[in-house]
Amino acid sequence: xxDAVQLVAVDKTFADGTHALKGxxxxxxxxxxxxxxxxxGCGKTTLLRLVAGLERPSGGRxxxxxxxxxxxxxxxxxxxxxxxxxxxxxxxxxxxxxxxGLRMQAGAHRKQxxxxxxxxxxxxxxxxxxxxxxxxxxSGGQQQRVALARALVLQPEVLLLDEPLSNLDAGLRRHIRxxxxxxxxxxxxxxxxxxxxxxxxMAVSDQVVVLREGQVLQVGSPREVYEQPGxxxxxxxxxxxxxxxxxxxxQGRVHLGPLCLAxxxxxxxxxxxxxxxxxxxxxxPASGAGLAGKVVARAFEGxxxxxxxxxxxxxLQVNKFHELQGLQLQAPVSLFLDGPGVSVLLGGEGAAxxxx
Amino acid sequence: xxxxxxxxTPGEPAVKPTGxxxxxxxxxxxxxxxxxxxxxxxxxxxxxxxxxxxLVWSDGxxxxxxxxxxxxxxxxxxxxxxxxxxxxxxxxxxxxxQGQASAVDDDASxxxxxxxxxxxxxxxxxxxxxxxxxxxxxxxxxHQLRTPFAVLRTQLQGAxxxxxxxxxxxxxxxxxxxxxxxxxxxxxxxxxxxxxxxNAHWQDVDLEAVAREVCLEFAPLLARKRLDFSLESVPxxxxxxxxxxxxxxxxxxxxxxxxxxxxxxxGMVLRVLPGQSELLVWDHGxxxxxxxxxxxxxxxxxxxxxxxxxxxxxxxxxIAQSMQAEVELFNRVQDGQVIGVDAVVxxxxxxxxxxxxxxxxxxxxxxxxxxxxP
Numbered sequence: 058x059x060d061a062v063q064l065v066a067v068d069k070t071f072a073d074g075t076h077a078l079k080g081x082x083x084x085x086x087x088x089x090x091x092x093x094x095x096x097x098g099c100g101k102t103t104l105l106r107l108v109a110g111l112e113r114p115s116g117g118r119x120x121x122x123x124x125x126x127x128x129x130x131x132x133x134x135x136x137x138x139x140x141x142x143x144x145x146x147x148x149x150x151x152x153x154x155x156x157x158g159l160r161m162q163a164g165a166h167r168k169q170x171x172x173x174x175x176x177x178x179x180x181x182x183x184x185x186x187x188x189x190x191x192x193x194x195x196s197g198g199q200q201q202r203v204a205l206a207r208a209l210v211l212q213p214e215v216l217l218l219d220e221p222l223s224n225l226d227a228g229l230r231r232h233i234r235x236x237x238x239x240x241x242x243x244x245x246x247x248x249x250x251x252x253x254x255x256x257x258x259m260a261v262s263d264q265v266v267v268l269r270e271g272q273v274l275q276v277g278s279p280r281e282v283y284e285q286p287g288x289x290x291x292x293x294x295x296x297x298x299x300x301x302x303x304x305x306x307x308q309g310r311v312h313l314g315p316l317c318l319a320x321x322x323x324x325x326x327x328x329x330x331x332x333x334x335x336x337x338x339x340x341x342p343a344s345g346a347g348l349a350g351k352v353v354a355r356a357f358e359g360x361x362x363x364x365x366x367x368x369x370x371x372x373l374q375v376n377k378f379h380e381l382q383g384l385q386l387q388a389p390v391s392l393f394l395d396g397p398g399v400s401v402l403l404g405g406e407g408a409a410x411x412x413x
Numbered sequence: 414x415x416x417x418x419x420x421x422t423p424g425e426p427a428v429k430p431t432g433x434x435x436x437x438x439x440x441x442x443x444x445x446x447x448x449x450x451x452x453x454x455x456x457x458x459x460x461x462x463x464x465x466x467x468l469v470w471s472d473g474x475x476x477x478x479x480x481x482x483x484x485x486x487x488x489x490x491x492x493x494x495x496x497x498x499x500x501x502x503x504x505x506x507x508x509x510x511q512g513q514a515s516a517v518d519d520d521a522s523x524x525x526x527x528x529x530x531x532x533x534x535x536x537x538x539x540x541x542x543x544x545x546x547x548x549x550x551x552x553x554x555x556h557q558l559r560t561p562f563a564v565l566r567t568q569l570q571g572a573x574x575x576x577x578x579x580x581x582x583x584x585x586x587x588x589x590x591x592x593x594x595x596x597x598x599x600x601x602x603x604x605x606x607x608x609x610x611x612n613a614h615w616q617d618v619d620l621e622a623v624a625r626e627v628c629l630e631f632a633p634l635l636a637r638k639r640l641d642f643s644l645e646s647v648p649x650x651x652x653x654x655x656x657x658x659x660x661x662x663x664x665x666x667x668x669x670x671x672x673x674x675x676x677x678x679x680g681m682v683l684r685v686l687p688g689q690s691e692l693l694v695w696d697h698g699x700x701x702x703x704x705x706x707x708x709x710x711x712x713x714x715x716x717x718x719x720x721x722x723x724x725x726x727x728x729x730x731x732i733a734q735s736m737q738a739e740v741e742l743f744n745r746v747q748d749g750q751v752i753g754v755d756a757v758v759x760x761x762x763x764x765x766x767x768x769x770x771x772x773x774x775x776x777x778x779x780x781x782x783x784x785x786x787p
Contacts, residue, residue, distance in 0.1 A: 342745045343693055343755060345645025349684045351691075354785040365785075369687055381749035385703075386784065388743040389693055389757050 061247040067117035092258040095268035137208035178210040330402040337398025347391035599724035646683035672698030700751035
């Protein structure tokens, strides 16, 4: 059994009638970081709390390490959870906060062993030098590291992280997410990570699960989910995208307005929906070929320049990286789609459900 | 591709006469006689009424007739006074306009005549602008014409006196003569454009055919510079003056050839965008400086290092405006590098609805500080 956690037809309805999860089948592979991604109210935190044992499912089974833990309490599960709000004890110092979980664990402990494990966990998160500090005097980033150490010290089979970076500022968020990823890879941890930020999900994950309204829309590597979205919702949630009606001919070439895209995108003939990322457009000097357009707006963002180009297909967003010389407003251009960043939607909305 | 819809016939006067209709009718009557005409007319009507009144109701005594005549006289006097008061503002405005043709004081003019005053203002302003433009052009043109003659004279004097080598001086003089004839040609073209813009022959024009014709005209020049030229076009029909459209293309072609290096690529593209037809003449000459871009369309302004006279683009803009089109220059950019210049003319169509793509944005996009042209 290679799966650390398996959900089989898990259903959750709250007392107020909210149907938070609808027959979810999911597998979380060992030593992988899986992100649960979706907008607010999609059921991602409920799913995490069900795995942690903080909620009981209305239906289905939850297996951890191949054993059924559906009805087990949180303390019986080989799982640690880090909360969005850190949940540190303000009257205890850093070392005591980290050691608290060990003291609560059943069985006899040798204090020296516990101290060694606490120290080890604090070294892992780079907080050993602040072990005797009060948690109230720590910054947000430091408190998050202490919370992480407190989860790691228990050496759980599965580590659950519930929006761990949402209370941190942008610069620190990037730094801590790199630390979490490096720690997970170094220790070979199985991590389930909840976030609503697609950039964060793509930066840290081995696998991304996109949820919407209590259902799994798509599961795949960040690249798969970004480049081959299963639905318009996933396409849009994983970054900017425009969706067009296009037509495939018998040779598999896709025709979009005056553009003819190389074969290989689809094997089906007939009308289809085409997803185009803003960076997929190639801007060329104006000519009779390609899609005729003119630049109607531009936004310079350092390494990235965004353009809005008016064409017969509408006003399109086009992103260019590392532009030396930008295009002037109203400048004529021709657009082409001859690189990556274009995909065909195979199913309709809510496609690509994952089987158990 | 279907032919685009063309805009309504250009060349309509800028000031619509609707607001002036009453004024024009009024002015059609002999000046100064309107008051007399009104009073006389009223007197006649009153006389007829009073006469009838006397015949039907009078007891035949002279007293009744006398009373009626007195009443009629009084009514006429009151009416004459009222008519005089009512027409006074118009007389005042006329006096003021005669006294100061350059401006009319808005605050001093009667409220009833504000619309008329505004129209007069606008007409005066347009007239003044036109005269200023002409004066500026004449001053520039005479300066530009004087300079090469002065240079020629100096060169000739130097050669005659032996101070300059004849063999070296003659080619220089030839260049000066060439430059002067180009200047004269452009000045004549400008004069013809000035004349034709006002009397354009609007008709449906096949722009693709005009473009092809102009390209053929320039074939010898393109060949002389061994330019790798291409014409890419779609059928476009416009309501315009064919001579003006051709003249515009000739100027853009001439400019592009002038700025192209020998053996480089150059071309013309005619294509359709949402809401407009676009014609561009591109070259692989140097780019244009952003600060110079707007000024290049002013008379006698040429690009840095350019040897042109600087009238071609000014003529282009004038023609484009007369066709209700826009002409602009852009840097031609490939992979973030400026590789040349696009001279672009755009004619607006009647508005066309464009079915855009469905943006896949279920999340709120991050705010982007878009730089847009108002």
